[in-house]
């Protein structure tokens with residue numbers, strides 16, 4: 637067993653002043669970070685102390701609910717990896733790990749390490765449905781879509797909406813998320829009828845919900861666990877200009 641100090645952000649609500657609590661815990665390299673948190677939380681409960689609140693669901697890098705700022709970096713030290721897929725061996729025997737929630741006005745804190753990311757759902761909902769009826773699988777397979785475009789759509793659709801891009805951005809911009817969600821439709825024929833209307837609706841909702849603007853720092857791309865590229869932001873901006881010039 638090895639030892640590490642965990643510094644965990646504790647804050648009862650958005651309006652309370654928060655502070656770090658420090659805990660020395662034992663671990664093995666093959667344990668995931670979340671397993672170490674599980675053991676710590678359980679030991680606090682057994683001692684009659686209040687456990688800290690943290691979020692997760694799939695623990696497979698799919699659902700996007702586990703995001704933490706780990707030693708100052710959203711999702712921690714391993715590129716292209718969610719918090720739940722981090723193992724203690726990835727910290728190389730570091731003495732202390734500091735865990736904080738996403739910090740962005742559009743993601744209000746619920747408690748401790750958990751924030752409310754429902755702003756993302758509101759942006760998706762503003763985007764609306766596509767009007768094209770693709771029919772059943774055989775019909776959809778009859779649509780001529782090049783391999784390049786199919787691959788691109790799949791890459792963009794890999795966004796899990798975790799919020800790391802917002803947490804990493806000094807402006808708390810959601811452009812990488814919104815760009816990915818727009819681009820996954822924009823490269824497919826089914827996405828064309830509402831393409832320009834969708835970009836206006838989603839960017840307006842993003843602004844309304846308090847996300848900042850993009851200043852091309854690229855921090856979002858650097859921390860994205862699905863390695864979404866900032867090319868989606870360029871695509872979003874081009875479509876936005878087209879919609880403004882020619883109407884949605």
Ligand code: FES
Pocket residue numbers: 691692693694695696697698699700701702703718719720721
């Ligand atoms: S718990 Fe689902 S992505 Fe981490």
